Amino acid sequence: MRLRRSVIALMAVLGLALVSACNGDDNKDGAAAGDGLQKVSYLTSFNTFGREAYAYVALEKGYFKDAGFDVKITPGSGTVDVMKLVAGGQADYGIGDFTAVAITLAKQKLPVTTVGMIHQRSLAGIMSLQGMGINGPKDLPGKTIADQPGSTNQVMFPVYARKVGIDAKSVTFLPTPPPNLPQVLAAGKVQGIGQFAVGKPLIEKADPKHRQAVYLSYGEELPELYGNAIITRSDLAKDHPDQVKKFSNALLKGLQDTYADPDGAAAILKKYVPNTDVAVATAELKIMQEYIKPKDFNGPLGEVTQERVQKIIALLEESKAIGAGAIKPEDVVTLNLAPKS
Structure with a gap:
């Protein structure tokens, strides 16, 4: 019995040490304890179509690694599912349509937030x-x-x-x-x-x-609507803002390169997703350019403004997609983590 208690105690100590290593102070800077990279899981918005290439560009060009991350990219299956997986801790980051995020959060209080925009205009x-x-x-x-x-x-x-x-x-x-x-x-x-x-x-x-x-x-x-947004857990945004900023910045670097070179981005996607039709993926990415940076958009890549979020919420209330007062801007976006002009 004494030996059994000793073994259990030793296992508990080892378990606490492992938790400490995974959640120590170094995590605030986007890196795991020691000299390794922090493992991060990321969900695309939907499958691995050409429109998702920017994450693979960030992976291929080392932007995630430079920021201190070892990123695993997994195909997502739509905004609501991505939100639920992130909320449940099965993924750290994901992509989903901002309006759908707002509508969902007005109906069920999932512990997720958005921290930047992929598209300044809705693709839906x-x-x-x-x-x-x-x-x-x-x-x-x-x-x-x-x-x-x-x-x-x-x-x-x-x-x-x-x-x-x-x-x-x-x-x-x-x-x-x-x-x-x-x-x-x-x-x-x-x-x-x-x-x-x-x-x-x-x-x-x-x-x-x-x-x-x-x-x-x-x-x-509805030109005021944003398109896809970067989603993460609310506690991650609150407790480790530096990590979230570093991840978002690395992802947006991949988006910038994708915007500048759709052909190159499609080729990179093909490397990671062999069944990619490069011609179709390239055509998708060229269409996406006008949604990433519309002609009348002069802000930084990924920008979010409180005024625009408030307009979207008002529009959803007016359309009866959500109830009056169901959500506020701070319920759907962490503005201090989003890129600013």
């Missing part, structure tokens, strides 16, 4: 193909749209519908796994799909009739 919208009866917002009533339940495009649709003057309930959303969306649309089983603007090359390539895509952009009607 509805995509169709020529000849399928959708040429503008007024064509949507009575149509069926395929999308994954809980997707950004579906969560934000009522806000868009109110803006363009249609009844959101007049449009049917058909639950469909994301990998099946291009084929379901091409086969004419639905008239449209929920899709980001950058998905246009992929959708057109999947259509055997080679029809051009028709895109209804939420961002064009």
Whole structure:
């Protein structure tokens, strides 16, 4: 019995030592105890399409390593899932649509926050193909749209519908796994799909009739909306702000290089994700340029402002996507960690 107690005590000491090593003061500076790199887990916003290349660029060019991180990139499966995984500690950082983050946090108080923007304009919208009866917002009533339940495009649709003057309930959303969306649309089983603007090359390539895509952009009607944001746990942002800043800065360096050289970024993505279609990925990234830095945007990459966040919250309240007073800017973004002019 005495020997057993001694073994248990020794294991407890070793366990505490391990916890201390993993959570010691050095973590505040983005590095683990000793001379090693801190292991960090990161979720893409959705799968490993071309639009996600910037994280792999940061990995390939050593930006994460220079900041003190050993980063594992895992494909995400949409904003809400990314939020839940980060909140539960299965990932340290992730990417998700800012408006969907705000709507979700207004309904369930997950311990997550955003610390910077990937896109200064929303990429969300509805995509169709020529000849399928959708040429503008007024064509949507009575149509069926395929999308994954809980997707950004579906969560934000009522806000868009109110803006363009249609009844959101007049449009049917058909639950469909994301990998099946291009084929379901091409086969004419639905008239449209929920899709980001950058998905246009992929959708057109999947259509055997080679029809051009028709895109209804939420961002064009609602220019105040941000696109994807950098998500992390609230406690990480509060207790280790230097680590969060270093990680975000490294990721944004990868984004800047991707913006400057879409071809090079697509080639890097191909190295890490061998099934990447480089031509499609490059086309996605070229479309994404205008969302990373719109023509009227003069701020630093990743910028967030309280005024704009407040406008978004007001818009969501007006559209009844969230209840009045459900959230405040500080509930969805840690402004002191975001890049500033």
